[in-house]
Amino acid sequence: MAIITRSAMALLVAGLVVGSLAGAAAAMAYLPAAAANTTTASSAAQQKATAGGGGGGTELKPEHSVSSPAASGSADSSPSSQQHFVSNSDLVGLFKKAEGSVVQITSTASVVNNNIIINGSPLQSESKRLGSGFVYDAEGHIVTNNHVVDGAKVVDVTFVDGNTYPAKVLGRDAYSDLAVIQVTGDDDNSNNNSAERFSPLPLGNSSMLQVGEQVVAIGNPFGLSNTMTSGIVSQLGRLLPNGEGGFSIPNVVQTDAAINPGNSGGPLLNMRGEVVGVNTAITSSTGDFAGVGFAVPSDTVKRIVPALIARGEYRHPWLGIAGASINSEMAAKLGLQRNHGGVLVSSVVPGGPADKAGLLGSEAAADSGSGSRGSDTGKQQQQQRGDIIMAIDGHKVKRIEDVITYLEEHKSAGDKVTLSIDRNGRQLDLVATVQARPDPQQQQQQ
Structure with missing residues (x-):
């Protein structure tokens, strides 16, 4: 699945460039956003939502494995097992343990x-x-x-x-x-790795995080080594736009712990000292931290990092569709109930998994209905709409995030998935065989 989002706010990578800036840095969500002693304002990127990686995609309204050896295995990471008010000594101890x-x-x-x-x-x-x-x-x-x-x-x-x-x-x-x-050691030919040198941070369970839970970020903002900032989990389950092929990162952790250029890749820790996220981006109109930062969840790290170590790559599941969540405004235009929910399929990648399963996008539906000469505009509009995904493997779908998250967390290339759809009032179940996503370069060329 893929989703591209645009909005008036700009997403900046928390990366730092020292020396010359590479062209229009910070114009895209995942390009370096600052140079030493220089803050580069990001251009505002509007949001569009697509799902499935069909290349270009259709512009829509902004509704849009193996366990890690460092995983702690702790089942209870909820704040209820922690102090409600974290003392300075707790923060000092956490930093000393993690630095x-x-x-x-x-x-x-x-x-x-x-x-x-x-x-x-x-x-x-x-x-x-x-x-x-x-x-x-x-x-x-x-x-x-x-x-x-x-x-x-x-x-x-x-x-x-x-x-x-x-x-x-x-x-x-x-x-x-x-x-x-x-x-690798002091040179490319030596391997001086010693257990004493490396002290792994345990991976926590990001699915157990709760809004309001205290977290800290440690990194090197603006090149200032080993800087710690503290805050809370502001929200969970965010969908973070990614310029790579139009796919977004699901289940991202939002925090108000200060994240700035240079923090990219550093850990977001809970008060147990467990990594619950990898600091990645901020939302800002100036390039400076504005209280909204994002971290890739640790559950995603547990799923992807072992594959990167073993094979150098990770094969994400892919359906090959573009679509959008059905909000109340869209439901009214489609003649549906206000809280109908589901994902309207706008386009389907030719030859992709969804196409082979028989899923229809709005473009194909419009082509099939173009010969209609009826005077009932509303009826013709309903005939031309794409399929609406209402459930995936029996799990109800309200928003496009539901589809993306389910595929990422429960499916791999080669798995089958059942899509329950609404096709102009008819309820159908279509079975698709999930494929691996095209690589980003191939995706951009489509």
Whole structure:
């Protein structure tokens, strides 16, 4: 599934660029947003919602595995088992326990300036990107954001004691904005990894988080190493727009703990010291933190990181549709009840899983109804609407997020899924075989 969202607010990556800026930095949701001592305002990105990765998509209204070795296995991460008021000593103790496991990541990116031509070729330069990460296991695997290491094969990792080591990029997943690097030692030919050097942070259960629960973020904002900020979980289950192929990240954790450029890839911790999210982005109109930050949930980390370590990639489930949640306004236009719910399919990728299952989008329905000469406009409009997904494997669908989240958490490529649809008042069950998403480059070319 995929969804593209646009809104008047701008989403900025919490990444930091040192040196020259790469073109229109911060114009997209997942590009670096600032340079050293320079804050770059982001352009406002409007929201459009599509689902299923059909490339371009249809513009709509903004309604829009294996367990980690570091997982704590704790079943109860609810705030009821914690103090309602966290003392300063609790925060001090948490920081001391976690600081040795949080690192600064420096990567070098090549920048091409097409506005300056020398000897017939655009000027090329290099810029360093600063981000954060945390130790995942005793083998030297470190989790960070994809946008922190994108385009790099080797990066530098600096620990709290000031020691810096080279690390190779093992795997990246642009769709979840997660990546794994591994410390290789003092040079590429040595493997000086020692259990004493690496102190993994345990992974908590993000599905047990509650709004109002206290959390802290640790990272390197603006290059200021090992900075901790505190706040609460502001909301759960957010759908975070991602420029990679039009797919969004589901179940994202929203927090008011300050996240700034350079925090990208750092951990969001509960008061047990467990990682419940990977700090990824902020919403801002200026480029500065405005009280709304986002973190990829730890449950997503548990599902994706083992695959990145083993294979260097993760295969996301894909249906190949574009659509939108049916709100009350859309329901009225379609002649449906105000709280009808469901997801209206606007388009279907030719040859994709949904297409093979027989799902119809609005475009196909309009084509099939174009020969109608009836004078009843309302009836003709209903004939031309796409299928409405009402349930997936028996689970009721109210919003497009329900479809995206279910696929991500319960399905893999090759699995079958039953879509219960409303086709102009007829109730049908269609069975689709889920495929792996196209890679981002292929997706952008479609």
